[in-house]
Amino acid sequence: MKDFLTEDFLLENDTAKKLYADHAAKMPIIDYHCHLSPKDIAEDRVFKNITEAWLEGDHYKWRAMRTNGVDEEYVTGGKSDEEKFMKWAETVPDTLRNPLYHWTHLELQRYFDIPDILNGETAKSIYQESSEKLKSTPFSCRGLLRKMKVEVVCTTDDPIDDLKYHQQLRQEGFEVKILPTFRPDKLYAVEDATAYQAYVKKLGEVTGMNITSLAELLQAAKSRVDYFHEMGGRLSDHGLEQLYDVDFSSKLAAASFEKVMKGTALSTAEVQQFKMVLLVELSKMYHAKGWTQQYHLGAIRNNNSRMMRILGPDTGFDSIGDFSQVRALSKFLNELDTSDQLAKTILYNLNPADNEAMATMIGNFNDGSIAGKLQYGSAWWFLDQKDGMEKQINALSNMGMLSRFVGMLTDSRSFLSYPRHEYFRRILCNLIGRDVENGELPNDLNWLGKQVENICYYNARGYFGFYE
Incomplete structure (x- = not known):
């Protein structure tokens, strides 16, 4: 394995x-x-946070979230950026064998040096770490x-x-x-x-x-x-x-x-x-x-x-x-x-x-x-x-x-x-x-x-x- x-x-x-x-x-x-x-x-x-950088305008992720039963308010609607990210994080495990699963984790590793698997349990810490890095000049x-x-x-x-x-x-x-x-x-x-x-x-x-x-x-x-x-x-x-x-x-x-x-x-x-x-x-x-x-x-x-x-x-x-x-x-x-x-x-x-x-x-x-x-x-x-x-x-x-x-x-x-x-x-x-x-x-x-x-x-x- x-x-x-x-x-x-x-x-x-x-x-x-x-x-x-x-x-x-x-x-x-x-x-x-x-x-x-x-x-x-x-x-x-x-970018103010990872949601702005990651979910803004990304209709690949939007389609996956809708398919997973996520209400549009969390996709393109009025929910907060953190709430939207949490719904995306909860969706990620269910994208197995979709390229989104690979791309998501490649991007976390290559940009933010985050090796963790994104899911509902890791979402909050990943949101905080990636968002904090995005606020700095190198990002x-x-x-x-x-x-x-x-x-x-x-x-x-x-x-x-x-x-x-x-x-x-x-x-x-x-x-x-x-x-x-x-x-x-x-x-x-x-x-x-x-x-x-x-x-x-x-x-x-x-x-x-x-x-x-x-x-x-x-x-x-x-x-x-x-x-x-x-x-x-x-x-x-x-x-x-x-x-x-x-x-x-x-x-x-x-x-x-x-x-x-x-x-x-x-x-x-x-x-x-x-x-x-x-x-x-x-x-x-x-x-x-x-x-x-x-x-x-x-x-x-x-x-x-x-x-x-x-x-x-x-x-x-x-x-x-x-x-x-x-x-x-x-x-x-x-x-x-x-x-x-x-x-x-x-x-x-x-x-x-x-x-x-x-x-x-x-x-x-x-x-x-x-x-x-x-x-x-x-x-x-x-x-x-x-x-x-x-x-x-x-x-x-x-x-x-x-x-x-x-x-x-x-x-x-x-x-x-x-x-x-x-x-x-x-x-x-x-x-x-x-x-x-x-x-x-x-x-x-x-x-x-x-x-x-x-x-x-x-x-x-x-x-x-x-x-x-």
Whole structure:
């Protein structure tokens, strides 16, 4: 019987242990996709207690608490921070075999040097010890990033954001690069004409334009891409259920834009055509800048309409969708590749049934211009656990080149989520170590160690252009 969460956690053999200790564990972190608050970093927020740092905005934990019968008052409601933490602590033992159980204890160990198992009996002492540490300077937002050896953080930002906090951090010379990511979902969210009109008005105010046509909309979007680039941005990100296998043209999209700006609801076909035109035109802008575009595909969001009315989006009521992905994705990528305007691209799927499809799709458009130009992205959201990571790594290994993979990200709103990189690195080293022990790879630790270092750090460092 092995002890829980020792230095050999998730590492089954000596090769895996050596690869992790001598190579993976030493690598800094490039977090190229997350939802951290640039305001919190710029102001170097100090959390009042562990609840603020741990439960605020964490819909993973919220879902678990609700599943365990915890009243919403203790989840997002008006109960005190200590009361909320106690309910989370009482829930933790019942999360066995869920990644939350591993992440919870990794975070207690790595940030606070607390080896205790969190439960109802230990909750009070852990709350007091961790909260007391969080009030000290080494545990401010910036301190937490330093503690985890984070070199780059890419936040997720709307095109109309003024990026003032990124600018402040840049001017201060904060040693961790805090860079914006262009998230233009609202630019093509034409399903709600009223909301879209309001958004276009704000975009016009930010860009100093009176936007009355599709051409002007694209001009305004380009000006924001230019601004993000000036502020160090090198990525875009798109959250979509799916791309659409429809015929589209700028002429059709221009007519749809005029209709929606008059308050006229678009048909489903018009909405889909408009989205595809915007995505193609935006992608051409990214290509011109040398950016990387990311597509997160397959989530069905806001399933619970009652809770959506009460709490709003991103509160834990999303799940895996079963949307058709492959044909439309192929058509989209090919449209851009035909004119050699396909930007570096990372594809993430939420439905594990799409693993092999995504892993093979990238090979269709890797053209030798840059190593790993198209990437099959790390296991995402409901899949970023041990089984999901292993399946993503195996699909990429079997059908692509794991050696060119740009590795893990947090995709988190919490400053305490960085042990997820350690989690991924241990899983990676264990899979490679297992192959060595089985005689499926040579026992060449120098070669394998370099491969591990590349996947954990150097591939991302070279791929995104953050250091140019």
